[in-house]
Amino acid sequence: MGEWDQFSLLQSFFMKEEKIGAFDCQEDKSNIAQIAPVFGIGAVEFEEKPGDSALRSGRRPQVVTYYKEDPDLWAQPVLWERETFAGTMIRFVCRPKKGVLWDDEARYLAQRFIAGFGLIKKSVYLLNGFRYTVTHDRVFDSKNLNYGIFRITELLEQGQIDQYAVFFMNVNSTGEMNSQIGRANGTKVMRLFLQKLEEVLEEPEAVWRVGGDNLGAVVRTDHVDRFLEILQGTHISYGSTEDEQYRISATAGICVGSPEFHKTSEMVDAAQICMNMARYTKHVPYLFYNRQIVQMLENAKHVEMAFPDAIDHEEFKVYYQPKVSLLNNEVIGAEALCRWFRDGEIVPPDRFIPVLEKSRLICDLDLYMLDHVCRDIRNWMDSGGKPVEISTNFSRMHLNNPLLSRQIVETIDRYNVPHELIIVELTETTSSSFAKRMGELVYRLKDEGIRTSVDDFGVGYSSMSMLRDIPFSELKIDRSFLTYTTDTRDRSAVMMKHVISMATELGMSCIAEGVETPDQIRMLKEMDCFRAQGFYFDQPLPREEFEKRVRKRVYEINSRSDSEQMR
Numbered sequence: 001m002g003e004w005d006q007f008s009l010l011q012s013f014f015m016k017e018e019k020i021g022a023f024d025c026q027e028d029k030s031n032i033a034q035i036a037p038v039f040g041i042g043a044v045e046f047e048e049k050p051g052d053s054a055l056r057s058g059r060r061p062q063v064v065t066y067y068k069e070d071p072d073l074w075a076q077p078v079l080w081e082r083e084t085f086a087g088t089m090i091r092f093v094c095r096p097k098k099g100v101l102w103d104d105e106a107r108y109l110a111q112r113f114i115a116g117f118g119l120i121k122k123s124v125y126l127l128n129g130f131r132y133t134v135t136h137d138r139v140f141d142s143k144n145l146n147y148g149i150f151r152i153t154e155l156l157e158q159g160q161i162d163q164y165a166v167f168f169m170n171v172n173s174t175g176e177m178n179s180q181i182g183r184a185n186g187t188k189v190m191r192l193f194l195q196k197l198e199e200v201l202e203e204p205e206a207v208w209r210v211g212g213d214n215l216g217a218v219v220r221t222d223h224v225d226r227f228l229e230i231l232q233g234t235h236i237s238y239g240s241t242e243d244e245q246y247r248i249s250a251t252a253g254i255c256v257g258s259p260e261f262h263k264t265s266e267m268v269d270a271a272q273i274c275m276n277m278a279r280y281t282k283h284v285p286y287l288f289y290n291r292q293i294v295q296m297l298e299n300a301k302h303v304e305m306a307f308p309d310a311i312d313h314e315e316f317k318v319y320y321q322p323k324v325s326l327l328n329n330e331v332i333g334a335e336a337l338c339r340w341f342r343d344g345e346i347v348p349p350d351r352f353i354p355v356l357e358k359s360r361l362i363c364d365l366d367l368y369m370l371d372h373v374c375r376d377i378r379n380w381m382d383s384g385g386k387p388v389e390i391s392t393n394f395s396r397m398h399l400n401n402p403l404l405s406r407q408i409v410e411t412i413d414r415y416n417v418p419h420e421l422i423i424v425e426l427t428e429t430t431s432s433s434f435a436k437r438m439g440e441l442v443y444r445l446k447d448e449g450i451r452t453s454v455d456d457f458g459v460g461y462s463s464m465s466m467l468r469d470i471p472f473s474e475l476k477i478d479r480s481f482l483t484y485t486t487d488t489r490d491r492s493a494v495m496m497k498h499v500i501s502m503a504t505e506l507g508m509s510c511i512a513e514g515v516e517t518p519d520q521i522r523m524l525k526e527m528d529c530f531r532a533q534g535f536y537f538d539q540p541l542p543r544e545e546f547e548k549r550v551r552k553r554v555y556e557i558n559s560r561s562d563s564e565q566m567r
């Protein structure tokens, strides 16, 4: 006799009892995965016996109700989760006790057991409904982050996480997609994309929506490549016509499970960090969490924590890289560049500037640098020297600060330094709101007689409209324009030539940075660019060294092949 038959038998046995009608196991089959009583007529003994899947999942069932009226006659309904959300499974294993006859008392106990079961069944219904709401996303009609968290936790608890990778994904160019095909279609495409990803997965793998255009997944390590392939680009039809297709892709951060991870949040965070890095820093379609990234994060944490102290103790020093006139090889000024003296080591800017930019601490550093530059200029002037112009770098992060121009002026005035000795270097921006704020800043500084320079011109997407709309004083041509060629017919050389003549006509001066060779100097002169900065002359120098260069005034470069001439 099958289990279900036995259950029906029990049901019919109690047919006369009013509580019997309270449950019907057949209809529950979708919600309650399995109900498996094994009954014998006569006497019953209820005994808990964890089902196979519970054993497989390595979890002990959770006891919800416990009946034990008689040591010979007892029932222990158990409730445990199987496959987490596929359904909650209640399993009873009831065995007849040999030699004991079914009597009124046994009947009474069995009835109570069934009544109790009816209650549990109701709570299971509720639980399932509740669980569905908490673990599903209405907009995408998909699983949500809660689901993902439960699923990863389960794999961690079962000790299986090393066979899985956690993904954090962001759909690429969602804004562009929405403006091309409309918001509603955009949502539809994302929903279908998620379904497509789900199709290639097998339980317990899963994919879910985190929120917005962020998705998450847990994927078996041997399925990762196939999953990544879909992420790189997939055509989705969102309508009936051939035109109604969109190629969607996503950037992913991936954290492969390993014994080093004990918490779900650690893995999700790691994957998210990698996604952000892939998207915003490295500009790659995906990035796996690894040791190097761990180090970077540790470095970032260290930098942020050490920063306030480092400012207080003046661990940041100004280095000066000379700017030279190509007309007479005279030192005309310098760019102030930051060096961090930490624990007897000089930390280069690329180890801390990007970290400080993220946390906006960079604004404090830039004003600190300006302050120290002004202090140096004051000293030069007080000791009778002829001061030269100094450029200081100001991060884009400052553009959110409407008080910046006032803070710059106050700092310069604190040391009574002539405004024309300071040049504020700003990197170009593609964002129109940033460009607007940059324009306002440049106008305000210009009113104060403080010059501005477009740093790294030619890197990324130089915007001609920015040059047209904002009255910068100087264009600083990035060394990438110089690196590849000294052939004036080369495309980047042709561009550079025209950029220089355009800037000059717009009333800006031009300076080339990263100049390393005599050929580059020759080319610059041919293009009418007569100011340069780079290793050809000098690296960024400690203040005392730079002061020597200023005193010497001119670089002797006729016979030189390196920058040792002035030393």
Ligand code: C2E
Residues within 6 Å of the ligand: 321, 336, 337, 338, 348, 349, 350, 353, 362, 365, 366, 369, 393, 394, 395, 455, 456, 479, 513, 514, 515, 516, 533, 534, 535, 536, 540
């Ligand atoms: P940057 O403003 O473009 O500065 C020029 C960088 O190019 C400097 O690197 C300089 O040492 C390097 N350089 C100069 N000449 C040559 C050359 O001939 N060949 C090559 N290969 N490189 C050359 P550094 O000092 O490591 O600074 C890196 C970046 O860090 C700077 O790029 C700037 O973006 C940032 N930075 C440095 N100090 C500050 C600061 O005080 N505030 C802010 N916001 N950023 C800073």
Ligand code: CA
Residues within 6 Å of the ligand: 335, 393, 425, 455
């Ligand atoms: Ca600069």
Ligand code: CA
Residues within 6 Å of the ligand: 455, 456, 476, 478, 513
């Ligand atoms: Ca630069």
